[in-house]
Amino acid sequence: MPAGTRTMGPREAVAALVSPEGRRDPYPLYEVIRAHGGLVAVKPGLMVAVGYAECDEALRETRLRVQDGESYDQIYPAWRAHSSLRAYTDSMLYRNPPDHTRMRRLVSHGFAPRRVEALRGPIERVTDRLLDRMAELGADGPVDFIAEFASRLPIAVISELLGVPERDQAWFRDVAARITIALEGITNVDRLAVADTAMDELAAYFDDLVARRRAAPADDVASALVQAHDTEGERLSRDELIGNMMLMLTAGFETTSFLLGHALLIALRTPAHAARLRGEPGFATGYVEETLRFEPPVQATSRWAGSDVPLAGQLVPAGTKLVIMLAAGNRDPRRFAHPDRFDPDRPPFVPLSLGAGGHFCLGAPLSRMEARIALPRLLRRFPDMAVAGEPVRRDTWIGRGLDLFPVAVG
Numbered sequence: 001m002p003a004g005t006r007t008m009g010p011r012e013a014v015a016a017l018v019s020p021e022g023r024r025d026p027y028p029l030y031e032v033i034r035a036h037g038g039l040v041a042v043k044p045g046l047m048v049a050v051g052y053a054e055c056d057e058a059l060r061e062t063r064l065r066v067q068d069g070e071s072y073d074q075i076y077p078a079w080r081a082h083s084s085l086r087a088y089t090d091s092m093l094y095r096n097p098p099d100h101t102r103m104r105r106l107v108s109h110g111f112a113p114r115r116v117e118a119l120r121g122p123i124e125r126v127t128d129r130l131l132d133r134m135a136e137l138g139a140d141g142p143v144d145f146i147a148e149f150a151s152r153l154p155i156a157v158i159s160e161l162l163g164v165p166e167r168d169q170a171w172f173r174d175v176a177a178r179i180t181i182a183l184e185g186i187t188n189v190d191r192l193a194v195a196d197t198a199m200d201e202l203a204a205y206f207d208d209l210v211a212r213r214r215a216a217p218a219d220d221v222a223s224a225l226v227q228a229h230d231t232e233g234e235r236l237s238r239d240e241l242i243g244n245m246m247l248m249l250t251a252g253f254e255t256t257s258f259l260l261g262h263a264l265l266i267a268l269r270t271p272a273h274a275a276r277l278r279g280e281p282g283f284a285t286g287y288v289e290e291t292l293r294f295e296p297p298v299q300a301t302s303r304w305a306g307s308d309v310p311l312a313g314q315l316v317p318a319g320t321k322l323v324i325m326l327a328a329g330n331r332d333p334r335r336f337a338h339p340d341r342f343d344p345d346r347p348p349f350v351p352l353s354l355g356a357g358g359h360f361c362l363g364a365p366l367s368r369m370e371a372r373i374a375l376p377r378l379l380r381r382f383p384d385m386a387v388a389g390e391p392v393r394r395d396t397w398i399g400r401g402l403d404l405f406p407v408a409v410g
């Protein structure tokens with residue numbers, strides 16, 4: 001444990017997570033908190049889960065609620081003035097049952113195993129096209145893996161899923177990056193104007209896409225959602241339709257990009273892993289799970305207790321905010337031997353990185369498939385690939401990943 005953290009209490013450690021040092025390396029701070037237990041009361045109204053079992057139980061506990069419009073009303077009554085926040089609260093990630101159950105059932109049609117499996121061919125094709133481009137760009141010097149590959153693959157795949165044509169994908173990526181600011185919630189209200197403008201542009205685009213799919217349905221998620229919207233009975237309102245389409249775009253974009261960035265960085269720093277990714281069939285599966293465990297792109301999520309909720313032998317009092325530190329749970333020594341060691345040969349396990357329970361990541365099979373396909377192909381295509389400069393990390397705590405990663409393709 002670094003010297004500075006030795007004397008800290010849990011309250012200081014939680015506050016330090018958003019300091020520059022904490023954002024750079026939050027893992028020692030999770031250990032400081034864990035020294036006080038797997039579920040820790042930090043101050044009145046705030047608890048944190050840092051143990052694997054405690055995080056898992058909290059994610060599955062239906063009496064703990066996700067932040068929704070009602071909770072925004074209490075902390076930031078002006079939230080409705082922001083179209084980006086309105087769109088998120090119209091999506092399933094910000095809804096509780098029964099709304100969440102209804103929306104998730106409708107939207108999950110779009111993620112049926114058959115539909116996800118049908119994306120295998122497109123993922124392979126997009127991967128190879130992006131590798132051709134990297135080869136061209138890399139002939140003259142280092143290439144930024146994030147800009148040229150990691151951020152492009154997820155957008156291409158989500159576009160395929162939603163039925164967004166290739167010519168619109170550059171714009172789609174830009175709009176997604178701007179709206180993602182709103183995922184930070186109301187921590188920085190000034191920056192929300194950027195997200196709001198982007199959301200207005202995206203809503204107009206989706207309205208148009210929806211009109212085209214209504215006129216001529218295709219085999220994509222947009223068409224499936226339009227059908228759900230138009231079917232009497234289990235309806236999805238126009239705002240919910242747009243909110244959920246926006247969620248798919250922003251929830252699956254940078255998260256997958258961050259996963260790819262970490263996975264490649266670790267492989268290039270440990271040539272034995274790169275060699276096995278290149279040559280050993282099936283190795284990518286455990287490797288991707290271990291990357292998710294070791295460097296989760298989403299470090300934490302949160303819930304609210306609407307009433308007193310018993311959890312892991314304690315009580316979460318009504319009105320308490322519970323921060324579920326997924327990344328801390330993934331390094332719980334009670335669950336994982338040598339948790340700070342990157343070991344792709346661990347016995348099968350489920351990382352907390354994609355959540356659990358009712359809000360378990362809908363895009364989990366898709367992002368896993370993207371990484372499992374892309375990594376071996378990438379390393380086979382460029383067997384001499386090497387790190388060509390210091391990677392630049394996103395300066396945030398919850399979203400953890402690389403913004404810039406120069407590589408030489410060899």
Ligand code: HEM
Binds near residue numbers: 248252356363
């Ligand atoms: C490595 C990549 C990804 C990571 C780390 C990730 C992480 C997560 C996590 C932690 C949650 C649960 C949040 C909570 O319980 O509070 C979640 C939910 C969600 N994710 Fe992902 N995600 C990834 C990729 C994707 C992709 C590719 C898509 C879609 C194309 C997607 C769509 C969603 C949706 C729609 C939800 C909300 C589910 C619900 O509220 O019922 N995600 N994701």
